[in-house]
Amino acid sequence: MNSPSLKKAKEIKLPSHVLDLTLGKDNQIYAACLDGGIYEVSAKLKLLGEAYKEIARHDNYASGVNWSAARNTLISGSYDGDLKWIDPAEKKETKTVKAHNFWSWQSRLSPGGSLLATTTGQYLCGGYKYEPAPETEPSVKVFDIETGELRHSFPHTPPVQSVAFSNNGKLLAAGNLTGEVILWDLSQNGKEIARIKTPDFTGWGIIKGHYYTGGVFALHFAPDDQSLYLAGMGSTTDPAAGNGKQLWQKFTWKDGVKKEAAAADSEIGEGLMETLAFHPGGKFFIMAGRIFKGDWNAALFDHESGSKLHHQNVGFRISASTFTPDGKTLYLAGGANQGRPSEEKKWGRIVIYEVIS
Amino acid sequence: MPKPDPSQNCGSPDHNIHRRKFLQGLSAGTISSMSFAGLFGAPAFAQIAKKKQKHCILLWLCGGPSQFETWDPKPGTTTGGPFKSISTKVPGTHFSELMPKCASIADKLAVIRSMKTTAKEHTEGINLLQRGHAPRPPFTRPTLGSVLAQQLGQLESKIPNFILLDPCPEGNEFKGFKAGNWAGWLGAEYSPVRVGGEFKIPDAHRLDSITEDDHEAREALRKFFSKKYENDRRSAAAGSWNATFERVNGLMSCAHLFDLERIPRADRDRYGSGAFGQHALLARTLVEEGAPFVMVANGMPWDSHVFNHEIYQMVVPDLDNIIFQLTKDLEDRGMLEDTLVIAMGEFGRSPWINQARGRDHFPDAWSLAMTGGGVQGGALVGATDKYGAEVTDNPFNEENLFATIFSALGIDPHAEFNIPGFPTFHHVENKADPIKQILS
Numbered sequence: 001m002n003s004p005s006l007k008k009a010k011e012i013k014l015p016s017h018v019l020d021l022t023l024g025k026d027n028q029i030y031a032a033c034l035d036g037g038i039y040e041v042s043a044k045l046k047l048l049g050e051a052y053k054e055i056a057r058h059d060n061y062a063s064g065v066n067w068s069a070a071r072n073t074l075i076s077g078s079y080d081g082d083l084k085w086i087d088p089a090e091k092k093e094t095k096t097v098k099a100h101n102f103w104s105w106q107s108r109l110s111p112g113g114s115l116l117a118t119t120t121g122q123y124l125c126g127g128y129k130y131e132p133a134p135e136t137e138p139s140v141k142v143f144d145i146e147t148g149e150l151r152h153s154f155p156h157t158p159p160v161q162s163v164a165f166s167n168n169g170k171l172l173a174a175g176n177l178t179g180e181v182i183l184w185d186l187s188q189n190g191k192e193i194a195r196i197k198t199p200d201f202t203g204w205g206i207i208k209g210h211y212y213t214g215g216v217f218a219l220h221f222a223p224d225d226q227s228l229y230l231a232g233m234g235s236t237t238d239p240a241a242g243n244g245k246q247l248w249q250k251f252t253w254k255d256g257v258k259k260e261a262a263a264a265d266s267e268i269g270e271g272l273m274e275t276l277a278f279h280p281g282g283k284f285f286i287m288a289g290r291i292f293k294g295d296w297n298a299a300l301f302d303h304e305s306g307s308k309l310h311h312q313n314v315g316f317r318i319s320a321s322t323f324t325p326d327g328k329t330l331y332l333a334g335g336a337n338q339g340r341p342s343e344e345k346k347w348g349r350i351v352i353y354e355v356i357s
Numbered sequence: 358m359p360k361p362d363p364s365q366n367c368g369s370p371d372h373n374i375h376r377r378k379f380l381q382g383l384s385a386g387t388i389s390s391m392s393f394a395g396l397f398g399a400p401a402f403a404q405i406a407k408k409k410q411k412h413c414i415l416l417w418l419c420g421g422p423s424q425f426e427t428w429d430p431k432p433g434t435t436t437g438g439p440f441k442s443i444s445t446k447v448p449g450t451h452f453s454e455l456m457p458k459c460a461s462i463a464d465k466l467a468v469i470r471s472m473k474t475t476a477k478e479h480t481e482g483i484n485l486l487q488r489g490h491a492p493r494p495p496f497t498r499p500t501l502g503s504v505l506a507q508q509l510g511q512l513e514s515k516i517p518n519f520i521l522l523d524p525c526p527e528g529n530e531f532k533g534f535k536a537g538n539w540a541g542w543l544g545a546e547y548s549p550v551r552v553g554g555e556f557k558i559p560d561a562h563r564l565d566s567i568t569e570d571d572h573e574a575r576e577a578l579r580k581f582f583s584k585k586y587e588n589d590r591r592s593a594a595a596g597s598w599n600a601t602f603e604r605v606n607g608l609m610s611c612a613h614l615f616d617l618e619r620i621p622r623a624d625r626d627r628y629g630s631g632a633f634g635q636h637a638l639l640a641r642t643l644v645e646e647g648a649p650f651v652m653v654a655n656g657m658p659w660d661s662h663v664f665n666h667e668i669y670q671m672v673v674p675d676l677d678n679i680i681f682q683l684t685k686d687l688e689d690r691g692m693l694e695d696t697l698v699i700a701m702g703e704f705g706r707s708p709w710i711n712q713a714r715g716r717d718h719f720p721d722a723w724s725l726a727m728t729g730g731g732v733q734g735g736a737l738v739g740a741t742d743k744y745g746a747e748v749t750d751n752p753f754n755e756e757n758l759f760a761t762i763f764s765a766l767g768i769d770p771h772a773e774f775n776i777p778g779f780p781t782f783h784h785v786e787n788k789a790d791p792i793k794q795i796l797s
Contacts, residue, residue, distance in 0.1 A: 340708075
């Protein structure tokens, strides 16, 4: 395979940091932003007016936006704990479901577009060293897109920051602050099938203050569903430094949980990685986030070898990524420095890359 | 575990009350307090006198706590973050939703939302908010705790006059500060005794091989020669060493008071299981035993350059509960009117979110809170703009703050330090006014 590379095509500004994005019908871009807005975003050149239009609004950070082609609807998640069903054609909300009493950290749609998983959980002091307290509500929930009904709820140790469906839609994985990832088999009524525990994504403040930071921020099943990728930031002893490794690790579980691969130290810098997405061809994936030290905050890695194939310093923190179904375009979303506040400042960003392979 | 006897003390009748303050209340004369020692043997009388003693507990939120997630929320703005505001017991006053317990006792809290200071970095900020004044080399101004130890405590007390409870041994810049000179020109006897976490009081028990009589005889001999040396040579260093020996001697009779395990489990559960809560509870029990000043820290956990919201969702509820429990306990024990509790750090945090999901240092507009003796419950002073970026009403600096603390504790904020050979220094320089709106 020729090493893939990225060529920047366009950058779009939004009112605030973009926490998630999805591609709808005809690759229409939708963004979930820190100001609570769900925006329809135009990638076309506009001489007048804004490149975005608000189509729904949450009472808190909008943390997720998902497109169900099967149901022709968008479903958004938020720190207000709500899920909203949005008709993109009418640009209006059609249903709201209270999913959690705390934030929806992340929400993901099943491959068939019939189920939506969302995670929650507040980090509260549960011990002398500030170990997380047990959950007060189920930390992982799965809703039926058609009816809005709760189909599954799973216990976990909060906060649970990431969730992913397997490519065949049968498995669900969710990862938390302390680096614990639980896998459930939805085809067996939600039976727990594995529990991955890694200390590598979590920091506890030895140097500065005593509490836990970090955790697993992104999960993605490998194309064959035989392994699971975890992404985040490597452990750090200074919670205020943000200087852990730009880290991904790959685990298998069939014959007992085993770490199969990880980002090579020589190929990574430092900073929190918030997103990991596979190219539709299944040969490589992108991991992206923030740069603290090094020369990139978005890089393509080979699925087989784990080697870094290409990297970019995008110039701003990235929270979400997605490829078009044909694999020719990559969207990265996040935000620039917020800076001194004003009504006018637009610090959200979506950057569009041509994928050359 | 049995509940401790509230009249429990260090074991010496001298400790039943704080004699200097008691005498100040009875007489303006200079009569030696030692001659009154016998008066205080009766526990009931001692208990009444003890209540006249002023105390201060400083919850030191080192690192710089965010005003947005505590006392000055800005919900619905681009800087407000994901936490909403909630109404409090005081109509019109709102706190962060992370502080429901404090909201329920807002009528007992005094909140300042308009602190405006200049120090942007930790070392500078810690010094400024611990000492109340910018550095003036080569003179080292004593910290708040050292001044209060001098003003509220008594030298002959066996329980330390300045106790620092800090279970986190590290803390970056705070670690450096901890290793420095706390007492400044007041001298080592006003430095803190540090306890907490890994810092136990070592070797605080008399060896079995030494009898009580022998121990006292040795101590008398040491004291005689040391005092003679100090007097003959006019040695400040020797004086400090003598003060340290006195303190160690006192600690031997007070060591048990620092044992968290002696505190009933129900109380420990109420304060939360984290190290900060446990040591805040210990502070309460030490104040009950007569300690005039206890500072509770826990490293620098409030320095949220990274993951501000992810960290504050935990540390703020912890603080909320600690302030609530302390206030309630002190009130239940009839001690709230004589005990000032302060919750503050060295600055606040920036309105804007940085690339690491954090908030940065921000001295331009920040908040703190107090409760207890000398302050007016329910008071809210100062204001900031829509984004929390500027003080719009009643800016106050560290000098105003220190003048307020001294005034609340009945100490003249503008009194001079009497230090031979030094320039004239005052408790608070520049005749800075206290924040009258929060004084009771």
